[in-house]
Amino acid sequence: MNEVFSGRLAIVGMGYIGLPTAVVLATRGIDVIGVDINPATVAAVSRGEVPFVEPDLAVAVSGAVAMGRLSATSEMPEADAFIIAVPTPFNGDRTANLSYVQAAAEQIAPKLRSGNIVVLESTSPPGTTEKIAEWIGALRPDLKMPHDGETGADIFVAHCPERVLPGRIMIEMITNDRVVGGLTKRCAERAASIYRVFAQGEILLTDAASAEMAKLVENAYRDVNIAFANEISLITESLHIDVWEVIRLANRHPRVNILSPGPGVGGHCIPVDPWFIVAAAPKLSPLIRTAREVNDRRPHHVAEQVAEKAKRFREPTIACLGLTFKANVDDVRESPAIEVVGLIAEALPNVDILLADPYVDSLPSMLSGYSNLRMEGAYQAVERADIVVLLVEHEPFKAIRNTRLGGKVVYDTRGAWR
Incomplete structure (x- = not known):
């Protein structure tokens, strides 16, 4: 039987992807904490307001906050799962700037406990999800990081790229198929449990690098x-x-x-x-x-x-x-x-x-x-x-x-x- 996530979840980045993801989870009974470095964004979400225009999002945010399922903060909380939805711009030489992703991973690391899930949603080059495990592992040598073919990991790391169209985010977030790529098969299965909370489309499990490349392609x-x-x-x-x-x-x-x-x-x-x-x-x-x-x-x-x-x-x-x-x-x-x-x-x-x-x-x-x-x-x-x-x-x-x-x-x- 496919497992469905039921714990406390933190989403890092309350932008065009992070906030709608937070809302669809919160309105389906998950306690979600939105994390953002912008005080204005945190204040707006805390009031049940949206910092940008997207059809159907304002009503959903207001409802999720009123239900007590969605809150926002600038401090990284403890949680059972973490979704990273921060920008990945390119550098002057058009290589990926992963500084926001690395900063998020390093802020999550001190809060991790055995059994936690870390999902990267930010569009990234192949190998980025592996880097997240390396960054976290360097800060938390007490936790066993996942690697291909290895069992018994303490933390489950995966990539699930967003695939939505602005103007239709609240519809496509739910109806589109999702690709979930884990550093191990178990990582993919654990990450998929989050998306089973709301996804009506098919959830396709694969390895992390294939998921990263699929979004770029x-x-x-x-x-x-x-x-x-x-x-x-x-x-x-x-x-x-x-x-x-x-x-x-x-x-x-x-x-x-x-x-x-x-x-x-x-x-x-x-x-x-x-x-x-x-x-x-x-x-x-x-x-x-x-x-x-x-x-x-x-x-x-x-x-x-x-x-x-x-x-x-x-x-x-x-x-x-x-x-x-x-x-x-x-x-x-x-x-x-x-x-x-x-x-x-x-x-x-x-x-x-x-x-x-x-x-x-x-x-x-x-x-x-x-x-x-x-x-x-x-x-x-x-x-x-x-x-x-x-x-x-x-x-x-x-x-x-x-x-x-x-x-x-x-x-x-x-x-x-x-």
Whole structure:
């Protein structure tokens, strides 16, 4: 019979993955302590509030806190299981920065007791889960760490990567299949007991390195396909052909499904994860590297096109619609729209650039150094602009009528106004 976790659980990192995971466990009867280094996040969760926008999350957090099942702190508590859900950005050389993961493991180590479970959810290069066991083992020589083929370990260490889409996290957290990779088979089984509390999808057990690589491959696959669409967009643009029409026609083939081009690739996964594969095997990954380079180049191309269009006007005003990394969320991490805006502002320092986004209240800190940028309502920005650039296809933007765009230069990077 498959075991189901029933103890006290701590989740390190109350971000876009950690907090929803905490909520789905807490609302199913698990006592969950959320740990975060940001006092504002801890205070918000303690009040039953959410520090970011995600459909259905606010009600769930409020309910979990009211039930007394979810609390938050900045101090590492004792628990029966620990989930690490902290950022894993890349360094300047595009290798993985595991400092947040290591800090979490080292903070967990003093609190561990025999029988505890440690799960890494943060997307990481192959070998990171093994490193967690090494970091903990160095601080806790009194505990027996798991190794392949070894039985009788005191601590069970595994990797279970998140596989959810912002805007659908609360749905996909429950319905998606989960991959659980342990340093040993028993580690995987013990970690899986946590996800059986709420997961309706299949739980697939494997080794830790395979689980780590599977998540990277998922995002690299998407990145390569987006790069193909973006490259087709460049080619059709040079030939004065409508890329949206070409893709529409090509996709009528029963075995073709080309994705949509855009101003770049954003979010916390796709722009980062493929580089972890490249770093692991640099001589064997030319396709993945090239796809990353194509997509990284895309914001520069869009900004250059806008700057070229601006030459038609004596004193143009530009409206850029959208700042988040994808539609209908407030997440600006690795947003290509923000990179495009920064590049335009740098190229046209004397041009007024109006920014509109229904999910972003103020100018993002990444753009604070540009004096020619100003937040504005979408309709007011479009009304005042000579050039309108659609960077994110938020639903309110789709509703902007063609009559409002008449007589203006329109650069629709998402194909929403075709």
